[in-house]
Amino acid sequence: MALVLGATGVFVYLRFSAELDSTINSGLRSRASDVAALVKEVDSGLREGHQNLVGRTESFAEVLDSKGRVSDSSLAVGRHVLLSPSELQRALRGPIILNRGPLPGLRDKSRLLAVPVSAKGRERVVVVGTSTEARDESLSDLAQLLLVGCPVALILASLAAYGVAAAALHPVEAMRSRAAEISAAEPDQRLPVPPTHDEVARLGTTLNEMLERLGEALEHERAFVADASHELRTPLAILRTELELALAEGRSPEELRAALSSAAEETDRLSQLSEDLLTIAQTERGELPLRLARVNLAETFDGVSRRFTRRAEDGEREIEVNAPPSLGFDADRLRLDQAIGSMVDNALRYGAGPIDLQARAEDGSIEIHVRDRGEGFSEEFLGRAFERFSRAPASRDGGSGLGLAIVRTVARAHGGDAHAANRLGGGADVWLSLPTRRT
DSSP states (O other): OHHHHHHHHHHHHHHHHHHHHHHHHHHHHHHHHHHHHHHHHHOOOTTSSOHHHHOSTTEEEEEEETTSOEEEEOTTTTTOOOSOHHHHHHHHHSOEEEEEOOOTTOSSOEEEEEEEEEETTEEEEEEEEEEOHHHHHHHHHHHHHHHHHHHHHHHHHHHHHHHHHHHHHHHHHHHHHHHHHOOTTOTTOOOOOOTTOSHHHHHHHHHHHHHHHHHHHHHHHHHHHHHHHHHHHHHHHHHHHHHHHHHSTTOOHHHHHHHHHHHHHHHHHHHHHHHHHHHHHHHHTSSOOOOEEEEEHHHHHHHHHHHHHHHHHHTTOOEEEEOOTTOEEEEEHHHHHHHHHHHHHHHHHHOOSOEEEEEEEETTEEEEEEEOOSOOOOHHHHTTTTSTTOOOGGGTTSSOSOHHHHHHHHHHHTTOEEEEEEOTTSSEEEEEEEESSOO
8 A cells, every 4th residue: 555655646746747847838838939929020129018928027038149149138037148058059959948046036946948039030049937936836735745645545544454354354253263162062053154245254154064064973973972882782781691690609511501602692793793883983984995806796695605504594594595606796805795794684683584695787787685585674664774773663672783784885885885675575675786897
């Protein structure tokens, strides 16, 4: 602002000075023309009836011959020669404008205009002049006005700019103060958004949306920790009870074996639950890491079948495998085995009858189905079957509720998805749809 005001002041000063000079020069040319006309007409002195043209103190005139002698002059300058010899020679060739200091009979600086005149065959030089006192005083007054006015204008502009900036940044300060008060204990607080519909308002809206997402993520994590703690508490309590019973006096070998067997089952359950929780935690931090390799589904199905054969036989059920021997694609073998195992475990836990483990190729993707002949999913549970810690109301004493959530997590990590439906003849159908080639 100081540079702008300074440049403006210099421009105004120079422009005003140029206008004053132009006005003075125009007046001098007009008077020179009048005097030259008189000299041509009468070749007489300037005092003969024409004092109104050059008789004022601030204006004067003089007529010189070609030798530099004064033919006539106004009373203000008397017989003083106003031009030097060199200036006289220049004036005989054409009009010239000269600036002079104080002249005899004048107190202030002057400006002269000398023009050549031919009168009755003789060369003359008409010199007219005027005092520049009024010009200098006007410029001095303007300079004083600018020197006082520009700093005042700068101070006023600075105060106005400070006020405008403070008003514009007040909503930012309000948002900063509120942001300093927001903590994990009160994640529902939001930043105040000004009703201005400008960049600051849009920033506040965006930050509030971010806070809402962070609050949802925090609530999600709290629910996850609470559910995980609940799921871990039950097997740990059972394991502790079984171990205390095993340590009790008077236990028979059969009772000890039964207690240790139950403890081993709960240990397996804890191990599976911890593995599922680790998988879920990995997906919360980003994409589930995969180690892709060529996987033969027939071999994978055989491995899963052998792992669950004993459980199926204990429940008087069987696992039927149906997969083309050459069917395969690129996938993470361990994650895929984990997902298929979770589907089979779900069928063994909640279904009935034989379990059909089937795979087929479908238009650039592979579908892996696990079907049973039980009661299937209830209608209210089917829509949230793949949510974490989600279990059917009638099966609250079953698994951890993470099995199908793991299935969908693995499927989406491979670029596919997981689905569930009830079969027309009864039973549940859970399947993976995985692309044969990842993009």
